[in-house]
Amino acid sequence: MLRTTPLHDRTAPLNQGRNWRRWAGFTVASSYELSHDREYFAIRNSAALLDVSPLFKYHIAGRDAARLLDRVVTRDVGRTQVGQVLYTPWCDARGKVIDDGTVARLAEHSFRLTSAEPNLRWLGDNARRLDVRIEDVSDRTAALALQGPSARVILERAVERDLAAVQYFRLTTGQVRGRDVTITRTGYTGDLGYEIWMDATDAIAVWDALIEAGTPYGIVPCGILALDMARIEAGLLLLDVDYVSSNQALIDAQMSTPLELSLDWTVAFDKPQFNGRLPIRAERERGPEWRFVGVEVDWVSLEDVFTSLGLAPRLPTQAWRTSVPLYDANGIEQIGYATSGCWSPLLKKYLTLAHVEARYSSPDTPLQIEVTVEHRRRRAQAAVRRLPFFNPERKRA
Amino acid sequence: MTGSTRERYDAVVIGGGHNGLVNAAYLARAGRKVVVLERRHVVGGAAVTEEVVPGFRFSVFSYVVSLLRPEIIRDLELPRHGLEILPLESTITPMFNGDYLGTWADHDQTRQELVRHSRRDAEAYDTYGRLMHHMAMAVKPILAMVPPDPTSLAPSDLRGMLKFGRTFRSLSRTHFHALYKLMTMSSGDFLDEWFETDVLKATKSASGIIGTFMGPRTPGSAYVLLHHYMGEIDGAFRAWGFAKGGTGAISTAIANAARAAGAEIRLNAPVSRITTSNGRVTGVVLENGDQLQANVVVTSLDPKRSFLALMSEDELPDEFVQDIRRYRIRGSSGKVNLALHELPDFTCLPGVGAHHRGAVSISPSMRYVETAFDDAKYGDFSRKPYMDIVFPSVIDPQMAPPGKHVMSVFVQYAPSNIRGGWDAAKREAFGDAVIDAIEVFAPNIRGAIMHRQVLTPQDIEDITGLTEGNIFQGELALHQLFFLRPAPGWAKFRTPVRGLYQCGSATHPGGGIMGAGGRLAAIEIRRDGVR
Numbered sequence: 001m002l003r004t005t006p007l008h009d010r011t012a013p014l015n016q017g018r019n020w021r022r023w024a025g026f027t028v029a030s031s032y033e034l035s036h037d038r039e040y041f042a043i044r045n046s047a048a049l050l051d052v053s054p055l056f057k058y059h060i061a062g063r064d065a066a067r068l069l070d071r072v073v074t075r076d077v078g079r080t081q082v083g084q085v086l087y088t089p090w091c092d093a094r095g096k097v098i099d100d101g102t103v104a105r106l107a108e109h110s111f112r113l114t115s116a117e118p119n120l121r122w123l124g125d126n127a128r129r130l131d132v133r134i135e136d137v138s139d140r141t142a143a144l145a146l147q148g149p150s151a152r153v154i155l156e157r158a159v160e161r162d163l164a165a166v167q168y169f170r171l172t173t174g175q176v177r178g179r180d181v182t183i184t185r186t187g188y189t190g191d192l193g194y195e196i197w198m199d200a201t202d203a204i205a206v207w208d209a210l211i212e213a214g215t216p217y218g219i220v221p222c223g224i225l226a227l228d229m230a231r232i233e234a235g236l237l238l239l240d241v242d243y244v245s246s247n248q249a250l251i252d253a254q255m256s257t258p259l260e261l262s263l264d265w266t267v268a269f270d271k272p273q274f275n276g277r278l279p280i281r282a283e284r285e286r287g288p289e290w291r292f293v294g295v296e297v298d299w300v301s302l303e304d305v306f307t308s309l310g311l312a313p314r315l316p317t318q319a320w321r322t323s324v325p326l327y328d329a330n331g332i333e334q335i336g337y338a339t340s341g342c343w344s345p346l347l348k349k350y351l352t353l354a355h356v357e358a359r360y361s362s363p364d365t366p367l368q369i370e371v372t373v374e375h376r377r378r379r380a381q382a383a384v385r386r387l388p389f390f391n392p393e394r395k396r397a
Numbered sequence: 398m399t400g401s402t403r404e405r406y407d408a409v410v411i412g413g414g415h416n417g418l419v420n421a422a423y424l425a426r427a428g429r430k431v432v433v434l435e436r437r438h439v440v441g442g443a444a445v446t447e448e449v450v451p452g453f454r455f456s457v458f459s460y461v462v463s464l465l466r467p468e469i470i471r472d473l474e475l476p477r478h479g480l481e482i483l484p485l486e487s488t489i490t491p492m493f494n495g496d497y498l499g500t501w502a503d504h505d506q507t508r509q510e511l512v513r514h515s516r517r518d519a520e521a522y523d524t525y526g527r528l529m530h531h532m533a534m535a536v537k538p539i540l541a542m543v544p545p546d547p548t549s550l551a552p553s554d555l556r557g558m559l560k561f562g563r564t565f566r567s568l569s570r571t572h573f574h575a576l577y578k579l580m581t582m583s584s585g586d587f588l589d590e591w592f593e594t595d596v597l598k599a600t601k602s603a604s605g606i607i608g609t610f611m612g613p614r615t616p617g618s619a620y621v622l623l624h625h626y627m628g629e630i631d632g633a634f635r636a637w638g639f640a641k642g643g644t645g646a647i648s649t650a651i652a653n654a655a656r657a658a659g660a661e662i663r664l665n666a667p668v669s670r671i672t673t674s675n676g677r678v679t680g681v682v683l684e685n686g687d688q689l690q691a692n693v694v695v696t697s698l699d700p701k702r703s704f705l706a707l708m709s710e711d712e713l714p715d716e717f718v719q720d721i722r723r724y725r726i727r728g729s730s731g732k733v734n735l736a737l738h739e740l741p742d743f744t745c746l747p748g749v750g751a752h753h754r755g756a757v758s759i760s761p762s763m764r765y766v767e768t769a770f771d772d773a774k775y776g777d778f779s780r781k782p783y784m785d786i787v788f789p790s791v792i793d794p795q796m797a798p799p800g801k802h803v804m805s806v807f808v809q810y811a812p813s814n815i816r817g818g819w820d821a822a823k824r825e826a827f828g829d830a831v832i833d834a835i836e837v838f839a840p841n842i843r844g845a846i847m848h849r850q851v852l853t854p855q856d857i858e859d860i861t862g863l864t865e866g867n868i869f870q871g872e873l874a875l876h877q878l879f880f881l882r883p884a885p886g887w888a889k890f891r892t893p894v895r896g897l898y899q900c901g902s903a904t905h906p907g908g909g910i911m912g913a914g915g916r917l918a919a920i921e922i923r924r925d926g927v928r
Contacts, residue, residue, distance in 0.1 A: 002505060025505035118508075121520035136516055247524060250531070 002027045005053035006142040006200040010207050014221050021224055024116070026054040029223035036318070037345075039226035043189050044346050047148035047214055048222035052188075052195065053203070055101075056118055059137045061110045064130035069103055069111060071126050072275060074258055076268035080105050085169045085184050088266050089258050090119075095276030095283065096246035096255040098122065099239060100263075104171055104184055112137075112182075112197070116239040117247070126275070142203035146210060147193030147230070149394055150217040155183065155194055157213040158206075163194075168396040176206045188227060190234020192394040228319040229342045232351055235294055235387030237261060241321045242292070242339045242353055259288035260355070262387070291361035294385035295326065295338055297350035297369055301381035305373050314373075315343040315350065326354055329366040331379050336360065338369065344389065351389050352382075360384065406432050407928055408693040409681050411668050411707070412862075412901065414442020415465075417697035418651040418662075419915030420900045422473050424695075425658035427923055432689065433652075433660060434681070436667035436862060439645070440652045442697075443861050443868065444910050446645025450848040452798040453736040456643035457850075458857060459868065460732075460787060460805040461485060461756075463637040464627065464909035465647065468541065469916055478653035479646060482638035483792050487755030489746065490600045491838035493762070497745035498596045499752065514594045525591050531572050532579060533627045538564050540627065540906045543917055544880040544888045580875055584622045585613040585763060599760040603783050606809060608868040608908060610727040612770030613763060617874050624873055624907065637756075639792045647910060671696070671707045671897065678896035681707075692927050695918060697901040699863060699870040700724055700883040704892070714893050720884035724903070725872050728813030728854030728865035729773065733806040733831045736848040740788060740802050741839035753791045759784035759834060773810030778827045781834050783809045801847070806831060813854035813865035824851050869908025870901050879905055890918035896927055 003026045005011070011029055019030035028051060031039055042048040060068060069077040075088040082105050089100040101115040113119070123134045146155055156163050159174040163183070166172050171184040179202035187193035198206050211219060231238065239245060243261060244254045257280055258267050268274075269281055299313075306313045319342035326336040336356030344351050352369070360367065365384040370377055410421045413435030421433045439445050443458040462482060470480065486502035499510045511519035538560070545557025565573060578587060584605025588598040602613035605622035612618070640646045652662055667684045671694055680690035696703040700721045710718050746752050760766050760783050769779035785807040790797035797803045808831050815823065828851035835842045854866030863870060871877055880888045883903040890898050900918035902908040 003509065022505065025509050118516065118520045121517045121524075124517060248527070250527065 005051050006203040007051045007053060007144075007207055010204055011051055011221065019223070023224065024054040024056065028054060029221075031223040031225045032221045036223060036225040039220055039222040040229050040345065042218065042220035042222060043148050043191060043226060043230045045149065046218035046220065047146055047150040047154050048189075048220050048226065049207070049210055049214065050145040050147065050222050050227060051143075052145045053142045053200075055138070055143055056115045056136070057138045057141045057143070057197075058113045058115070058120065058123060059110070059135045060113060060123070060132060061135075062130070062132035063109055064132045065109050065111050068123070068127050068130050068132045068134075069113070070271060070274060072123065073103060074263075074267045074274060074276070074280075075103070076271050077103055077105075077111070078271075082107055083171050085171055085186055087169070087186075089261070089263055091258065091276030091280070092246045093275055093279075094246070095257045095279035096249075097243060097258055097261060098245050098247055100237060102184070102186060104182075106171070106182070117245060140200050142198055142200045144196045144203070144207065144210065145187050145189075145193060146196065146214075147187045147189040147191050147222075149192055150214070150219070151191075151193045154210065154214040154217050154219060155196075158209045159183070176209045179205050181206060188234070188236055189230040190236065190388050190390055190395060191230065191392060192397070225318055228321075228340075229344070232319055232340050232342050232353060233344050233347065233388065233390035235353065235389060237292070237353070238340065256290070256292075256355075257283055257288060259283050260290040260292065262292040288358055290336075290355050291358050293354055293356055293361050294387045294389055295352045295354040295356070295367060295369065295382050296385045296389075297341075297352065297371075298381035298383065299350065302350065302371065305371060305378050305380055309374055311373070316341070318342070324352070325370045326356060326382070327368040327370075327379065328360065329368065331368045335367070347390060349389070353387075356384065403688045403690060406430050406689060406691040408432075408695060408922070409434065409689050409691040410695045410697065410900075411671070411681065411703070412436075412442060412697035413440040413648075413652070413662060413664070414697055414861075414901070415444050415648050415651055415910055415912055416900050416902065416915035417442070417695070418648060418655050419469055419473070419912040420695050420697065420919050421660040421662070422651060422655035422658055423916055423919030424922065425655055425660035427919070429693075429928070431655075431660040433655065433662045434666040434668055434683065434689075435662065435664050437860075438664050440662060440664070441645045441648030443857070443863060444644040444648045446643030449734065449850050450736045453801070453803050453848065454643055454796045455734040455803055455850065456645065456789060456805055457734060457852070458732060458861065459644045459910055460789070460807065461637050462640050462644060462647060462910050463625075464911040466541065466911055466913050466916065469912045472916075473651060473654040475647075475650045475654060478650040478657065480650035481641040481646075483641055485637045485639045485755055485787065485792065487752060488600065488758050489743075489752045489755065490596055490758045490760055491743055491745045492596055493837075495745055497743070498594070498600060501751075501755075511594075511597070514597065515592075518592045518594045518597055521591050528572070528575055529623065529626045531568070532576055532623055535564060535568050535572065535576060536623065536627060539879070540911075540913055541917075543890070543921060544882070544905045546880055546886060546888070579619045579623050581616060582619045583614045583616050584618040585767070587619040587622065595762050596760070599763045599766050600758045602763065603758055603760040603766055603785070606766070606770070606783070607785070607807070608730060609872045609874070610729040610773070610810075610812070611872075611874075612767050612774070614767055615770075620875060620878070621873050624909070639787065639789060641793050643789060643793075643796060644910060651912070668707060671703070673708070673712045673894050673897070676893075676895055678894050692896050693898065693922055694896065695898040695900050695922070697899075697915065699726065699867070699901060699903050700899065701726065701864045702862060703899060712894065717884060717887065717893050720887075724883050725874065725877060726865045726867045726870070727872060728857065728863075728867045729811065730807060730809040730866075730868060731778070731811035731827060731854060732852040732857070733808055733828055734850040734852075735804040735806065735846050736797070737802040737804055737845045738847050739841065739845045740791070741804070741835065741845060742841045743839045745838065753788050755787075757786040759786065759838065769810055773812045776812060776814070776816035778811045778815060778823075778830065779809070780830055782811070782831060784831065784834065786835070806835070811854055813858070813867070819853045819855035824853050824856070827851060827853060870903035873907050878907065882907065890914070890921045891925075898922055
């Protein structure tokens, strides 16, 4: 049997269609209601509550904790303040991305690292001769994401204090019904939102408190299908979907560098040493061959493909996670591939996340995308867009 | 010559094991008039299914399949001729402390299980798997290749060496180093570089000792690890399966394909002599006196039997005879087949469960496996042997009467040259040691047994003809592989006698139900154009 999260007793009865999917060896809800629509709109209009406990979580403590993290990740951990959270990728010695996640500085010598895949061995290998303790706290730490415009007011009611001071990518601690929680202003939706970290044994109590506090504000338990749409709108990468870990890749062509994933802003080149620094710096000199961009499918062109067959345009109701070829504007040469895509009901646009050759990566570069209509492969016009597609003021406000 | 006959064939294949049958099928498909001569009443050699007790069908010797070359399955259309391979998905290793280690078909499930033992190893396991995938990718083309002679300047050898070289050039530095280590290290040492969980290393290293007279700490055993990793099913490496109907069903499917292509298969037809004249093969003489004439004779037997028993030394060059004498065979394993009225109930996983659909490895610790080897090293069978156990009737219920079961126990070590030689008493003592060792982990086993078949290396030799009962027709040691298998200069399926070919597991690429030798030999025979 796959494992269930500490919130299973609450989430299971809510799952109307018994739609579960796998996440890191756990079952999590695809959607609670029979359609994920309301859950998606909750992220953007009220608040969505997500069980994100399957994330891998490591507690890294000791005099050299920051040094270890600085060896491993590309961002500058040493310069972060206590209470700050960083999003960061990390690389192997060749500068190929292994995984990405967040680093939260809980105290001067204490950090929490989250990741999509297990990284204990990699952290241990990098910790030689350092005064640091690495503990896998994945199982004893539960995590909830509260995301959406009403997230703050709901959470304030639950922790019974004002959270206005907690800025974007900062953390605080508090209590929910007497249970200790850490609150980070982070999330995977590109919206105003928080992630709440707590002891697994407290998870149910915290869930109940949030549901109770949130009900007047329209809180909705939300599954992975809705999250997947929101994260595409937010232009956020997903391991195993948008890129392959260099640990998993069988050939070099499957690997990516941070620059190829357009994560340039996460690479602290002025840091003295971190895994992959020299190759990434050399790559910066010559310019990366690939870039990760947003690609918007042109509506008129897509509609034409359907209309020519006597059909009305049919749009995906869920985010897709397959590789779709992208061609140059003349449709001659394949110059990239989209790895995720969805129709954005909010933006009314057909969005994809894509790898393109660097020379096709500037915003508004015209492209063509393969669309399969009535069993045949056709092409629609598309264009490169700056990420994120959706970036509301409230996210940082 | 009363009663004896003279018949003429394009090719005579000695031995109706899987390689002989594959060879005959390919030759027949090429339009040759072929006969396969099998000593026993059943085809298959070591890949046979026999109803030893009424209603209970045993894969008497070889019991799982993985290495059977996909090109052979395609070329001979084996599924059409009855081959059906069922998945064998898991391995559990019961431990002395009442726990177990399991690996399952599902990645999440395996990770979850390994995490119980070591989080670090759970992560290393994936990386190790990918490395072995690369190694298998590197070696895979070599399996389908006639080994070139590196000392020869003949164009075909140079081309072969070039291809060989390209295979290795395509490896990254780290992969090349890993391959070198696999070729030279002991499986124990190799695994020490990866894992910390003793029972995991013990179980993995066990696949490095199967069929060889080595312990997990013997240098060179890491290669056997890779040899077993190379098995593929439907293009996926390391997939092990179970042939519906037992391994004999594989032989039957190949035999059906051979017959459909026009080959004749004679059972109960032991060969007494390979005949030659002026350095050319002329045919064979059967034990019943029948003479079969052919310009091509292909032996699928092991080289000691082919060249030292069926031929006289003066028909062969001295040097070759010496090489064959030196060729290391050494039987190291035995087999116990059980008919059961109930499945063993393992203390670590009580009741009947998913683990009965996979293998059970009795390799609780590195020390256990190495100690098992120590017994053999000094001429005894292991008092506490390493065992690889499967329950064919769980996977294919037709292997036993409804509700009853068959259990296949591969046992190592059982040295062929046991002190004082094998006899009935030793066989029973060996069988008892096996049951005792299983009983430690599954206390109901003794009471569940309805019938027990114990096969020592001597029995394996007596029944199948495999010298010393070695399952690979000679150890898979680096000095006996590729262009050195079975002898330097004679790795291309040819022999010093014109028209006499070899195609058994003693030829490249070696043992397991692979069939590669049979196929490659047929290709070489056609290339030589002898008819």
